[in-house]
Amino acid sequence: ESVDEFWATARRHLIRYAHNDFVPAIIERAAGSEVFDSEGRAILDFTSGQMSALLGHCHPAIVECVSRSVSRLDHLFSWMLSRPVVDLAAALANTLPSGLDRVMLLSTGGESNEAAIRMAKLHTGGHEVVSFDQSYHGVTHAAGAATYGISRRGYGPVAPGNLVIPTPNAYRPLFERDGRHDWRTELDHAFAMVDRQSVGSLAAFIAEPILSTGGVIELPPGYLTALKRKCEERGMLLILDEAQTGLCRTGDWYAFQHEGVAPDILTLSKTLGAGLPLAAVITSDEIESTCHDRGFYFGTTHVSDPLAAAVGLTVVTVLQENAFDRTARQLGDRLRRGLLEIQSRHEQVGDVRGRGLLQGIELVTDRESRTPAHDFGGAVTQACFELGLHLNIVQFPGSSSIFRMAPPLTTTDAELDRGLDILDQALTTVAG
Numbered sequence: 001e002s003v004d005e006f007w008a009t010a011r012r013h014l015i016r017y018a019h020n021d022f023v024p025a026i027i028e029r030a031a032g033s034e035v036f037d038s039e040g041r042a043i044l045d046f047t048s049g050q051m052s053a054l055l056g057h058c059h060p061a062i063v064e065c066v067s068r069s070v071s072r073l074d075h076l077f078s079w080m081l082s083r084p085v086v087d088l089a090a091a092l093a094n095t096l097p098s099g100l101d102r103v104m105l106l107s108t109g110g111e112s113n114e115a116a117i118r119m120a121k122l123h124t125g126g127h128e129v130v131s132f133d134q135s136y137h138g139v140t141h142a143a144g145a146a147t148y149g150i151s152r153r154g155y156g157p158v159a160p161g162n163l164v165i166p167t168p169n170a171y172r173p174l175f176e177r178d179g180r181h182d183w184r185t186e187l188d189h190a191f192a193m194v195d196r197q198s199v200g201s202l203a204a205f206i207a208e209p210i211l212s213t214g215g216v217i218e219l220p221p222g223y224l225t226a227l228k229r230k231c232e233e234r235g236m237l238l239i240l241d242e243a244q245t246g247l248c249r250t251g252d253w254y255a256f257q258h259e260g261v262a263p264d265i266l267t268l269s270k271t272l273g274a275g276l277p278l279a280a281v282i283t284s285d286e287i288e289s290t291c292h293d294r295g296f297y298f299g300t301t302h303v304s305d306p307l308a309a310a311v312g313l314t315v316v317t318v319l320q321e322n323a324f325d326r327t328a329r330q331l332g333d334r335l336r337r338g339l340l341e342i343q344s345r346h347e348q349v350g351d352v353r354g355r356g357l358l359q360g361i362e363l364v365t366d367r368e369s370r371t372p373a374h375d376f377g378g379a380v381t382q383a384c385f386e387l388g389l390h391l392n393i394v395q396f397p398g399s400s401s402i403f404r405m406a407p408p409l410t411t412t413d414a415e416l417d418r419g420l421d422i423l424d425q426a427l428t429t430v431a432g
């Protein structure tokens with residue numbers, strides 16, 4: 001089949017599910033931090049697939065685990081248990097502070113947040129869910145309702161009871177005091193709005209500890225502690241969605257540990273399956289117990305599937321055996337230093353931010369006005385791809401233009417430096 005035939009068939013038979021065009025390459029194979037196209041060209045994958053291939057593509061331990069498991073135990077009736085499921089639940093609980101001991105295994109991030117929100121509703125008796133205006137939690141009903149608006153344009157109203165507050169963004173602050181981001185005032189104002197809008201039925205606040213799709217926006221130091229207090233004062237649960245930040249990527253096992261504030265419910269997905277569909281909801285005995293007593297039901301087709309659980313167990317074991325939290329910190333420092341150097345050479349790099357191996361750079365037309373450089377960003381993405389680096393750009397209409405970088409934890413120093421060189425070169429070429 002020729003390349004032209006491939007694209008003709010793709011155009012004829014695929015439903016286009018994103019706002020963007022498909023990446024213009026036929027990917028035949030992936031290994032480690034690279035994907036290879038039909039012409040044999042190696043492309044560095046600094047998005048880890050869809051932010052999931054935490055251990056690089058086709059990691060030998062995962063390949064071995066899938067091959068071994070699939071010929072032995074694949075999929076079971078939803079309420080039938082197997083060892084990999086119970087072992088993974090215990091292994092995850094072991095990586096977490098006590099109080100996060102109960103685990104349910106599902107397939108996708110949206111699903112895990114859906115389940116977490118249902119549990120928060122049952123436990124609190126409320127139905128209102130609050131989130132940040134730049135959050136991404138999925139495309140399903142409740143998770144989608146807590147996700148930024150442009151992802152659900154055209155489908156009518158979302159679930160009643162969804163409230164949003166502004167994302168605290170140090171680069172684009174709403175309030176400043178003495179030239180610094182005054183996030184405390186922002187948060188107080190936001191919750192004053194929540195209290196005014198609420199019908200007195202608050203169930204949960206759902207958040208990513210670093211808003212990734214929203215533009216790699218870290219919550220300011222102290223924010224999570226203050227947010228947790230706001231939740232407690234109102235009898236709401238705090239749900240943290242660590243789809244991207246969980247399992248060592250940011251240099252800690254979980255991003256919430258950076259501030260030492262544990263959520264009431266934690267959801268994991270992307271990184272947990274390291275590229276295969278696996279997600280988890282994790283909570284306390286108390287919440288599990290009230291939910292069960294009140295009839296909690298989440299019997300999906302792939303709940304507690306042994307094959308996916310075996311993969312998750314391998315991921316946790318590989319992370320532990322290689323102390324990948326430390327690796328993420330070291331590689332993250334190298335990436336950060338490289339990006340800061342690039343910033344020193346390119347006026348369009350307005351901000352460098354992130355933690356560990358989740359870094360972002362915000363592109364602006366000039367640093368004074370901080371005007372988003374949308375077209376420039378698009379052209380740089382394309383130039384990077386042509387030079388052999390796949391990067392993801394997140395663009396919010398009328399707001400910002402940010403490159404997201406999350407290479408696998410197995411990336412070598414040389415690969416990291418090659419990616420940085422390509423980015424530098426692409427910025428130079430496009431700036432002309």
Ligand code: PMP
Nearest residue numbers: 108109110136137138208241243
């Ligand atoms: N939460 C976060 C933080 C995410 O980044 C994503 C995916 N981009 C999701 C949830 C949704 O996960 P899924 O696409 O697997 O449903």
